[in-house]
Amino acid sequence: MNDSIYLKIQESPRFKELVAKRERFAWILSAIMLGLYAAFILLVAYGPQILGTKLAPGLTITWGIPAGVGLIVSAFVLTAIYVQRANGEFDDLNNQILQEARQ
Incomplete structure (x- = not known):
C-alpha cells in the first residue's frame, strides 16, 4: 500500500469508529479483570477466613481453590469474548475500511 491509502484510512470516519470501539471495549474488559483481581486480593487480605473455609464438612478443599481457579478461568473467558x-x-469494519480506501 502506498501513503495515499494510509492517509485515506486514517481520515476515514469508519476507521475512527473502529479505533474508538476497540479501545473502549478493551478498556472495559481490562477494568473487569482488574476489578476481579483486586476483589480477590482484598478477600485474601481482609477475609482469609472466608477463603479458608472448607467447601463441605469432611473435604480438604477450601473456598480459596475454586475462587482462584475462577479468577484464572475469567481471564480466559474475557479473552474469548474479545x-x-x-x-x-x-474484522467486518476493518474490511469495509480497506475496501473504501482502495476505491
Whole structure:
C-alpha cells in the first residue's frame, strides 16, 4: 500500500469508529479483570477466613481453590469474548475500511 491509502484510512470516519470501539471495549474488559483481581486480593487480605473455609464438612478443599481457579478461568473467558468480537464486528469494519480506501 502506498501513503495515499494510509492517509485515506486514517481520515476515514469508519476507521475512527473502529479505533474508538476497540479501545473502549478493551478498556472495559481490562477494568473487569482488574476489578476481579483486586476483589480477590482484598478477600485474601481482609477475609482469609472466608477463603479458608472448607467447601463441605469432611473435604480438604477450601473456598480459596475454586475462587482462584475462577479468577484464572475469567481471564480466559474475557479473552474469548474479545477474540469473538474482534473476529466478527471489528474484522467486518476493518474490511469495509480497506475496501473504501482502495476505491
